[in-house]
Amino acid sequence: QQQVKQSPQSLIVQKGGISIINCAYENTAFDYFPWYQQFPGKGPALLIAIRPDVSEKKEGRFTISFNKSAKQFSLHIMDSQPGDSATYFCAANSDGGATNKLIFGTGTLLAVQP
């Protein structure tokens, strides 16, 4: 119940295309859903995050879509660029709950081809 399932494992997108990464969770106590971007040899960098009171959040080319009833959320990268090539992790935690750890998905390796 603590797991966050992420797909696909890897993704190849052409420059200018839309990259879509999906995550699903079981624990209804989760109330904070961030996405992290990680370049090789670097730490995860907080990219964008959403809470269940909204269905969508957009920051620049990055959008999170959230479906509370389906317990799913996704990251959309519009106009994907070669510089977006990285590993993307979804995560979840329970900000107001007894736990404050982030539960990470398994990661998606995104390659944007020029």
Add this chain to the structure above:
Amino acid sequence: EPEVTQTPSHQVTQMGQEVILRCVPISNHLYFYWYRQILGQKVEFLVSFYNNEISEKSEIFDDQFSVERPDGSNFTLKIRSTKLEDSAMYFCASSGQGPSEQYFGPGTRLTVT
């Protein structure tokens, strides 16, 4: 922009030796964390620290592990007797008013031989 820093960037040690990984969290943050990432795998939670005590730990964080905030700026992870399976990237993270927005450091690559 404030950031979490970690030292060393790479630590090589022999099995059975003690290692201390160091972190300087973002200065006004109150929550501190250690995570690890085995090569090619997902990031796993180890421990969280708040108000000078451990608030949560995972099953990975056994008696060989300890954390300390020795002064107002540093946050350390000690592994008392390293094992081969401790080889991983160790990330320190911190968050401000609540546990949500966690900011990660660049990591320490620990190699146990």
